[in-house]
Amino acid sequence: MSMNSTDNYRVKVTNIVEVAPTIKEFTLVAQNGELTPFSPGAHVVVTMKGENGDGQLKQWKNAYSLLSDPRDTSAYKIAVRLQPQSRGGSVFMHSQVSEGDELEITPPANLFAPNWRAKKHLLIAGGVGITPFMSYLPELERMGASYELHYAFRGLQTGAYKTELIEQLGEQVHCYDADAGDRLLLAELLKSQPRGTHVYICGPELLIDGVRQNAALLGYPDSLIHFEEFAAPQPGSPFTVTLESSGAEVQVSSEESLLEALEANGVEVPNLCRGGVCGQCVTKVLDGDVEHRDAFLDEREQDTCIMPCVSRAKSKTLVLGL
Numbered sequence: 057m058s059m060n061s062t063d064n065y066r067v068k069v070t071n072i073v074e075v076a077p078t079i080k081e082f083t084l085v086a087q088n089g090e091l092t093p094f095s096p097g098a099h100v101v102v103t104m105k106g107e108n109g110d111g112q113l114k115q116w117k118n119a120y121s122l123l124s125d126p127r128d129t130s131a132y133k134i135a136v137r138l139q140p141q142s143r144g145g146s147v148f149m150h151s152q153v154s155e156g157d158e159l160e161i162t163p164p165a166n167l168f169a170p171n172w173r174a175k176k177h178l179l180i181a182g183g184v185g186i187t188p189f190m191s192y193l194p195e196l197e198r199m200g201a202s203y204e205l206h207y208a209f210r211g212l213q214t215g216a217y218k219t220e221l222i223e224q225l226g227e228q229v230h231c232y233d234a235d236a237g238d239r240l241l242l243a244e245l246l247k248s249q250p251r252g253t254h255v256y257i258c259g260p261e262l263l264i265d266g267v268r269q270n271a272a273l274l275g276y277p278d279s280l281i282h283f284e285e286f287a288a289p290q291p292g293s294p295f296t297v298t299l300e301s302s303g304a305e306v307q308v309s310s311e312e313s314l315l316e317a318l319e320a321n322g323v324e325v326p327n328l329c330r331g332g333v334c335g336q337c338v339t340k341v342l343d344g345d346v347e348h349r350d351a352f353l354d355e356r357e358q359d360t361c362i363m364p365c366v367s368r369a370k371s372k373t374l375v376l377g378l
């Protein structure tokens with residue numbers, strides 16, 4: 057599903073709060089039309105226009121989970137973790153966005169919805185990976201669903217919302233602060249769940265892999281395991297792509313993704329997650345070597361396709377079927 061710009065919402069940032077030492081929460085209110093309700097786990101893509109570290113104008117588009125109540129259409133909330141080593145979107149949100157500023161967001165899309173047939177929902181969050189679960193919780197409560205939230209973080213950096221969660225949800229919430237020496241023992245946690253429990257994980261790759269491996273060893277079928285990985289595009293060497301239809305060349309700098317470079321040159325490619333998981337941006341490669349960084353293409357598809365939201369060229373040039 058491609059979004060054209062008229063589908064997008066213009067929103068005003070009405071409130072910015074530091075919810076953990078490295079995480080800021082932004083409240084977004086519609087400037088044109090109404091915000092829609094969304095399903096738990098949904099995200100929006102935020103377009104940010106500003107200056108990068110070299111004073112050049114730049115545009116970023118990052119996906120952020122919505123963390124407000126899915127039925128509250130008065131405002132959306134997102135939380136952004138500052139990642140100074142990444143390509144600048146989070147730095148922009150932390151240092152250049154102020155209350156009263158306008159941003160553009162896509163309508164919500166969901167790649168991480170709960171399965172309502174689950175006997176029990178086991179939510180496992182790492183750091184800023186708490187955000188999609190913030191929209192699960194009001195809905196799980198309303199449905200009277202059986203659930204537990206296990207939330208691992210580093211109290212000196214992350215740990216947003218832990219106090220409110222414990223206050224509001226009591227013993228359904230279990231917090232593990234690594235900076236205080238707490239450990240989340242995955243095998244024991246997974247072993248003690250009733251049959252038919254669905255497991256949802258959002259957080260760093262290491263946590264997701266740890267849960268998946270332990271669940272596999274314990275015989276959980278794959279269909280019960282759901283995960284969302286924020287694979288923000290990583291920088292790499294610059295390269296050039298040639299577009300088959302027009303012969304036009306597009307330069308991709310080390311700091312931008314191929315998808316961003318195409319968009320900056322007026323080439324629209326469908327996209328939803330901008331993190332290498334949804335499959336929407338799949339693009340044919342006619343020549344050149346690709347460094348695949350996505351979690352979508354299988355080995356056979358890797359011979360002929362690239363996911364431009366995260367993957368880059370290994371060779372100096374690529375020819376794309378665009």
Ligand code: FES
Nearest residue numbers: 330334335337365
């Ligand atoms: S936009 Fe989802 S895989 Fe590229």
